Amino acid sequence: MKKIFSSLLFSIFLSIFCITNAYSWGFYGHRVINRMAVYTLPPEMFGFYKAHIQYITENAVNPDRRRYAVEGEAPRHYLDMDIYGDSAWLKLPHRWKDAVEKYSEDTLMAYGIVPWTVEKFRWKLTNAMERGDAKAIIRLSADLGHYIGDSHVPLHSTENYNGQLSGQYGIHGFWESRLPELYALQYDFFVGKAQYVENTQERAWEAIIGSHIALDSVLRFEKQLTQQMGDDQKWSYETRGSTTQKLYSRPFSKAYHDMLNGQVERRMRQSIKTVGDFWLTCWVDAGQPDLNKLLLSDKEQEELDKEMKELEPSEGQSAPTLPQKPREHEGH
Template structure:
């Protein structure tokens, strides 16, 4: 069995990106898991954003999507600080302080453990709920701007950079992204140490912040004299966002960074689902009762509301 901590190579993402990441992650799963996940593909894609929606109803939800790593020291020192277990972190920084600066990596580990337990119980409802939530949190931690207190460029005069990076680029360029493994060895694999993998993911995202900010400033200089923002129609709303020309120029300067982070998300998500199943003892997955499927899905939606 292959095992791997994905190397340091290379948000909440927008609606389109979150859903696409879940969709492709299902396709990457090994054969043992594919029938179950493919059968529930529509549901998983539909619920890819549930974790974001819970921010409106659960007061503790918001800090589960990010961590302000700049609060813990300069970038080159963070590899010596983390991983830190939740209990040690609480002793050292206090729970209030941790909650104030984001608990993304710790919460993702907790959801991973819930997914293992759900597989052990062969509980379809729980497997789907924890799998889709885990996918969401891992995807968010692959967005560099989810690892800094300057998450929207508000401290550097770059307001709006958050949705520029994680929403506008995927919406404008996702069609051309190649979301296939970079090398055969980076396909869905068993992750021996989930805690280390999650922290490796977060530290990798954080290390990319300099280019996230510098490239945005560079595009401002390139487009000097032109309006950088314009009202963009999204669904039924008009929002002031970066112009399509700005998005194109930024994407080009980032040199595939957004695509790489989506790819990284997909690798870690499919591997985390697979690893949770292995850690649960590779149980047979719940049988799919196709005759009751419509009824069952309605009940599932009601329970997860």
């Protein structure tokens, strides 16, 4: 049985590697999370989600694409908890209305709104299931998975999101891109069956709070290792396609990965489980509709794919610059 699971996992990852050459939580990681979450679902949901697993996998990055097309999209991906002081989760109201009354909407948008975004898209997905809108269900499932994934990244919980305030510039891509690229095939992503969430709002907050708690070791271990190994051992050059890139070296990456003691794997596993749990909860709250009656035809699938293609910048065309706000950075 173990060999069967290993073969299945390898096939899943192989297909994802073929989908994209970009390795980051924003691309590779998000696609892994959404794809593996499908396998947590009960039989009543699995048929529908499995039939559309390619779309849900490939379009796990749609919210990142929208950063260049939709005003107000960027703050949905993070929450600068340190801006609000120590124990921010005790000071920040978890209900959006209460938070706006206390801090103003402008302040919240400036420093990120990811837990409120997760709850908003949870409501949208539930509503789509109630309406029996298959295209919306697929699209919103992919989007919700993305925001939940972002909530589980420690560097999405801090103003120092790329180490730019601590002399560790580039650590964001290192943690969420380089390490999964090197070690994801060693991870165990079979996280069990999805379970109903009684309080989705608090579950969304648990994710970003857990990320913020993990932040200290993310930054501290990298700094310690840099002091121990030095820049000569920290960096290397690798050829990818027709370009040569400066990357964190494999010895440095392994040492850092070992110091983190499974942290990246744990956060990815928790992301997968939470995504599956939220999809299931939306379905239950919607009255457990028969999703098998909502399977898209080939024509409907083509229409959905076309809609999402319109969000992507044209080939060879640079994306427009976003309005300047704290953290409107491509790496966050």
